[in-house]
Amino acid sequence: MPELPEVQTIINGLNSKVLGKEITKIIELRPGTVYRQFPITSLDNIISISRKGKYIILQTSSNYKLIIHLRMTGKLIFENDLTKTSNHARAEIVFSDKTKLIFDDVRTFGKIQILKFNEEVPALINLGVEPLSEEFNIIYLKNKLKNRKAPIKNALLDQTVIAGLGNIYVAEILFRAKVHPATSANNIKSTKLERIVSETKIILREAIKHNGTTISDYRNVEDKTGEFQNFLKVYGKKICKCGAMIQKIKQAGRTTYFCEECQR
């Protein structure tokens, strides 16, 4: 799915398009997309739009919130015309001013949860630090990784270590930090950990500036692609800028791209 920069781009779009709007109904077009623990009876305004890791949180004025996860192929598309729809619309959030958000998701992994405002979700409670916050520093990372023998690639994908990284950005981070993805997490030198921390922040900020990375499905709320795919150095590449072939290996079921020459 969308990783942190893509989700942040969507948050920015939602803030300009739907903040303050009144929700009249939430339509589930495919069963299993929307989890409701209670019926929504009143009309509610969206009073805040934020993100934790890759989770989108819409807080409403009358004590409930929507937690949306896009997983691999989910999109939130703002639409001015209520009669319009999209190929894989799974749910719609309809507003009183005759606009709506379409939740479109080819692979149907994405979900919308409707929760009481103070209700917590285990996945959200257990999230690690935000990589762009000051809490994400070498002391934190060293402590989190000290007992982990698994490859650094797997550890950085673990949302309870850092919230928001995914397969593309972890590959790019390790490439720029010059760390081999199979290195045991607890066996990385401090200078390299420092590089991982600093490159993570740099890459994520750059990617947000370019509206995220579109490999295939990701779109922002205006149904537009991101541009950061033009700046990737290793993910999906065949040849490294050093001239060596980019290697592809499987780690924890995911494909890892890396350069044997540059990442040691």
Add this chain to the structure above:
DNA sequence: AAGTAGACTTGGGGGA
């Protein structure tokens, strides 16, 4: 406890 294969699901692309 840590680590990982499998499951969920649809569609696009390279190859026979």
Add this chain to the structure above:
DNA sequence: ATCGCCCAAGTCTACT
């Protein structure tokens, strides 16, 4: 051109 196999931005569960 068709068929069918492999692959994909993520995370939860169940097993060793």
